[in-house]
Amino acid sequence: MTVQAEATLEELRKLKTHPTAEELHNILRKRLPKVSLGTVYRNLKMMVREGEALRLVQPDGEARFDGCVDVHYHIRCRSCGRLDDVEMKPLTRIEPRLQEQSGWLVEGHSLEFEGICPRCLSMGGVC
The missing domain is CATH 1.10.10.10 (Winged helix-like DNA-binding domain superfamily/Winged helix DNA-binding domain)
Structure with a gap:
């Protein structure tokens, strides 16, 4: 490198x-x-x-x-675009269940929540 x-x-x-x-x-x-x-x-x-x-x-x-x-999730502010990590345990059981139900070979997943960040909320929802 x-x-x-x-x-x-x-x-x-x-x-x-x-x-x-x-x-x-x-x-x-x-x-x-x-x-x-x-x-x-x-x-x-x-x-x-x-x-x-x-x-x-x-x-x-x-x-x-x-x-x-590492497997982790994000939350994005719909007002300003801020993107933060979400501190929660990965959803480890969802992939095998989906694979069993769908017949797909599930190789991974991503999850992004969206909402309004604390800064934008304090400014009336827009920052």
Whole structure:
């Protein structure tokens, strides 16, 4: 793994904000001033392909990235787009049940809740 790729993964794993490639690029430039946005995109694509990061596509098409690849869930604010991790145990029994009922080979699942975040709620539902 290159120095840029290692730094990208390290910074991504530190963040809990599920950054876009552009946001991650801005953070990385403090460490590696010459790193290009293209390099960040290529590294993120490689990390997703190798299972070291998750790519989370939002309803508006924007891609956000997550350095935590353990099974976990998210909650997205419909007002501002904030995306947080949800602290709950994974639904481990759902996959075998679905596989048995449907005949599909179930390889995994994702779950995203949506609502209004506390900040937006405090501002009347819009922030």
